[in-house]
Amino acid sequence: xxxxxxxxxxxxxxxxxxxxxxxxxxxxxxxxxxxxxxxxxxxxxxxxxxxxxxxxxxxxxxxxxxxxxxxxxxxxxxxxxxxxxxxxxxxxxxxxxxxxxxxxxxxxxxxxxxxxxxxxxxxxxxxxxxxxxxxxxxxxxxxxxxxxxxxxxxxxxxxxxxxxxxxxxxxxxxxxxxxxxx
Numbered sequence: 001x002x003x004x005x006x007x008x009x010x011x012x013x014x015x016x017x018x019x020x021x022x023x024x025x026x027x028x029x030x031x032x033x034x035x036x037x038x039x040x041x042x043x044x045x046x047x048x049x050x051x052x053x054x055x056x057x058x059x060x061x062x063x064x065x066x067x068x069x070x071x072x073x074x075x076x077x078x079x080x081x082x083x084x085x086x087x088x089x090x091x092x093x094x095x096x097x098x099x100x101x102x103x104x105x106x107x108x109x110x111x112x113x114x115x116x117x118x119x120x121x122x123x124x125x126x127x128x129x130x131x132x133x134x135x136x137x138x139x140x141x142x143x144x145x146x147x148x149x150x151x152x153x154x155x156x157x158x159x160x161x162x163x164x165x166x167x168x169x170x171x172x173x174x175x176x177x178x179x180x181x182x
Contacts, residue, residue, distance in 0.1 A: 006125045006177060011138045013173035014118060017077060019145035020084065020163035020170075021111055028104055030156050031087060034095050045101065049108040056112025069120040070178045076117060077174050080110035081167035084160050091157030121177070 028049075032040045056076075063072055083106040090099045126134045149162055 015141040016170035052108035053112035056109035060116040073117040083107040085164040088160040
């Protein structure tokens, strides 16, 4: 395990992606509220997010069986970064509720596609006898990133900018894993 450099690189990708996802969970309502003229229908919006997440998950099952999950994970992470980047830009600009909402839908679809992809990649990279311990270690930086994003006094736009940066770190880590030979 100590000689397999792919395990910590995958851990970085997981921690970066999932920490941006958890920060999103706390910040989506203030972001939509800032762009809306009235109070948005949060329940309806949340149900649309869950539908987008299921659609993303279903897209994974449509992949050709010869497609390596690490190759599918790269565009998922990149699209997630682009969607939260669009939110950050919108919050610093006109705060368009429509742009923010559709960017959030795109992000949720990416989250839905992320979990089956990354689960398959983790099963290929992390040895079975060490999985529980390794997955717990992955949670340490994840929780640290989330705490920093949520407990610092940054604006919502900056928070989504940081989430976009974390997703770009995930893109880089996944690209390194995808380019490497086993």
